[in-house]
Amino acid sequence: MDDHRFETREVHSHERRDPFGALMPPIYANSTYEYASPTETKAGFRYSRDAVPTRTALEESFANFEGGEHASAFASGMAAIDAVFTATLSAGDHVVAAENLYAETHDLLTDVYADYGVEMTHVPVTDTEAIRDAMREETALVYFESPTNPVLNVGDIAAAADVAHDGDAALAIDNTFASPYLQRPLELGADVVVESLTKYQCGHSDAIAGAVATNDTEIAEDVEYVQYRRGGIPSPFDCFLVVRGMKTLSSRMDRHCENARRVVDALVANEHVTEVYYPGLESHENHDVAARQMDDYGAMIAFELEGDVDTVTEFAAGLDVITLAESLGGVESLVEVPATMTHQDLSSEALAAAGIPETLVRLSIGTEHHADLVADIEGAIAAAFE
Ligand SMILES: Cc1ncc(COP(=O)(O)O)c(C=O)c1O
Missing domain, CATH: 3.90.1150.10 (Aspartate Aminotransferase, domain 1)
Incomplete structure (x- = not known):
């Protein structure tokens, strides 16, 4: 399916696992799964914070849309963004972030992560040289939305990826305003893409969810670690609504x-x-x-x-x-x-x-x-x- 155009892939981007052949992933309203033996699950699922077939379908679709090998879904865009920060930052690290960010992302960095010893420099993302000038030895992450919320600044993702990689930092892009139909940051060189699925992917203002995709196995493992430990997962019902939206x-x-x-x-x-x-x-x-x-x-x-x-x-x-x-x-x-x-x-x-x-x-x-x-x-x- 990967060689097909976006419009074809969006309809067929997740595996069909339902034993009755249901086309859409059913809402598995279920917390735990039967094991075949103490060391073997019956069908790959064991506990719903870990994985649910409805959520797995959403993660497969998101990975497909964004051109990522790995994807993890979260209870909101903010929970997904938080997982990116936890996966890529440690105490003493520095972040170069857009001066123009969704307010809660701004607060998360300047309040919560500042308390954990993470420093931040705000730059205009329209100016790649400003990103380069703000880079420090300790810079671990360059982060921005493109286009930005709410004044629609556009950062050059490929150029920012070069700058971040020159400084051994990761580039993460919030792709919420564009959606992967219009822009795929991983193809442009970003290491991580994060999105509020609440918006275009769901498309019907009836669910809150978020997701992260990446081709970096280490970052993917850290994001999955956070997903399972912090437990900020979307409900199967919300996953169902988002998967339904993604198909159109x-x-x-x-x-x-x-x-x-x-x-x-x-x-x-x-x-x-x-x-x-x-x-x-x-x-x-x-x-x-x-x-x-x-x-x-x-x-x-x-x-x-x-x-x-x-x-x-x-x-x-x-x-x-x-x-x-x-x-x-x-x-x-x-x-x-x-x-x-x-x-x-x-x-x-x-x-x-x-x-x-x-x-x-x-x-x-x-x-x-x-x-x-x-x-x-x-x-x-x-x-x-x-
Ligand atoms: C660009 C952007 N990123 C992230 C979020 C947070 O998403 P959620 O409301 O799903 O947590 C929003 C919400 O408006 C947003 O506009």
């Missing part, structure tokens, strides 16, 4: 991207919009890098309106089709204000350092009809400026 990732993503293009065109043309952040725009700082390493530009857009926080509040209130909510990657379009919603835990200094103005608006463009989305946005902007 490419068709949804194509439509997400096409819709996003239409919305970006409308935003750029709107007289009240002062800034549009979208890697597909030729004016985007790293458009050329995005064009090289992504198959399309995704469906996350950020923008700024004239006016102040009240204008943004009025804009959000004026939307009808698009819902004011956190998260992204579902079939329904969402709008949010990062400074007071997803990134509310960041201090005003951290928000400024991450380049997140309080008036920034983030859109996750869904799969509704593009004309309805554009009309909704244009109508809400007009109402906010009436």
Whole structure:
């Protein structure tokens, strides 16, 4: 199956293990498995924190999508990210991370791992030389999202991999905003890819999960060690929902991207919009890098309106089709204000350092009809400026 195109592999990417021939991996709501003898399981499964057929199917699919030999699934994207940090870092190590990270990833590094004796330097990921300048003898990990949440910076993954490897460090990429249909960091040279499956892979806003994939056996073993010891595993039901979503990732993503293009065109043309952040725009700082390493530009857009926080509040209130909510990657379009919603835990200094103005608006463009989305946005902007 590996030689087939993504659209074929996504439908057939896990082994079918069900004894009755079920096409989809059933929800094995089960904690323990019968042994054939004290030294031999009956069918390879022994205890559900260790492995469950439903989760194994998800891990096989994720590994296939990302081009990784090994994959481990977790109860959330954050649990997966935490496993990457535990697997790659020890006390005294140094991390070079993007100045613009999902807020909880930022907090995990600056609060939790700082307490374990890990130091961090924030850099703009759009500048590979800044990554090189920040490298130290003790740097064990270079870590960033691409595109970044929420201002859609794009880092050059292949160039960052060279810099990390020159310094004997690993490069880990959070691929949540792109999804493996649009970008495969391992193929570009990253050592680890991590993703919130809650978003595009699940695609229907009905489950929380995360996963890590790698071709590095040592890192894979460490991640599996953390998965089993810390026990942050997804439930079989959530695995089932995510596997179901993964089978339609490419068709949804194509439509997400096409819709996003239409919305970006409308935003750029709107007289009240002062800034549009979208890697597909030729004016985007790293458009050329995005064009090289992504198959399309995704469906996350950020923008700024004239006016102040009240204008943004009025804009959000004026939307009808698009819902004011956190998260992204579902079939329904969402709008949010990062400074007071997803990134509310960041201090005003951290928000400024991450380049997140309080008036920034983030859109996750869904799969509704593009004309309805554009009309909704244009109508809400007009109402906010009436
Ligand atoms: C880029 C990115 N990484 C990781 C996460 C965390 O994922 P989860 O909510 O599944 O823990 C998020 C959540 O929004 C995210 O946007």
